[in-house]
Amino acid sequence: MRLFHSPASPYVRKVMVTAYERGVEDQIEILGSAAGPVKRDPEIVKHNSSGKVPCALLENDTPLFDSRVICAYLDSLAGREGTVYPQGADRFDVLTLEALGDAILDACLLCRYEAVLRPESLRWDDWYAGQMAKVDSGLDDLEGKWFERISGAFHAGSIAVVCALGYLDFRFSDKDWRSTHPKLAAWFAEVSERRSMKETLPKG
Numbered sequence: 001m002r003l004f005h006s007p008a009s010p011y012v013r014k015v016m017v018t019a020y021e022r023g024v025e026d027q028i029e030i031l032g033s034a035a036g037p038v039k040r041d042p043e044i045v046k047h048n049s050s051g052k053v054p055c056a057l058l059e060n061d062t063p064l065f066d067s068r069v070i071c072a073y074l075d076s077l078a079g080r081e082g083t084v085y086p087q088g089a090d091r092f093d094v095l096t097l098e099a100l101g102d103a104i105l106d107a108c109l110l111c112r113y114e115a116v117l118r119p120e121s122l123r124w125d126d127w128y129a130g131q132m133a134k135v136d137s138g139l140d141d142l143e144g145k146w147f148e149r150i151s152g153a154f155h156a157g158s159i160a161v162v163c164a165l166g167y168l169d170f171r172f173s174d175k176d177w178r179s180t181h182p183k184l185a186a187w188f189a190e191v192s193e194r195r196s197m198k199e200t201l202p203k204g
Helices: 010-022 067-077 091-116 125-143 156-171 182-191
Strands: 002-004 029-031 055-057
Touching: 010 067, 010 091, 010 156, 067 091, 067 156, 091 125, 091 156, 125 156, 125 182, 156 182
Parallel strands: 002 029
Antiparallel strands: 002 055
């Protein structure tokens, strides 16, 4: 499998963490990319009309996107026992947690674009605050009603959440989310020691 890759993308990181967790990282050929929210990479657009990463290509150039689809595909390739997508009663909790982690990331990226890409004279403070409020309410839910589900097995939901927290540290290092979410902070410190997390630290 070939993967259009950006070393700063938290969604690409989700894919690579999943690959390491399932022992299939050596089956991925990394392709460079110049994906951006304004200027798109035409090579990616040929395969994924949104122009977003991650986008994977199978042997016959069949594309797979977005990160949730690629993670599920990698999980299916693994020869080792286990799965990050349980098929029993917990399945929909895991899928919902993955969606929550991605929702936090979506809001983070909109804040990032507003602060970095939009001309300063056109920036909208209320828009930024509204997106960051989504991040905060998501963190509150993770600290409260979802904590037991993310802190058990390291599944697709946990991976999405830990990548979201890692992106907060990477791009919003001045945001103190730890003091108000101590259980989440302790869990993040623990799972950040996994090989899959250390091998996929964001850059750029």
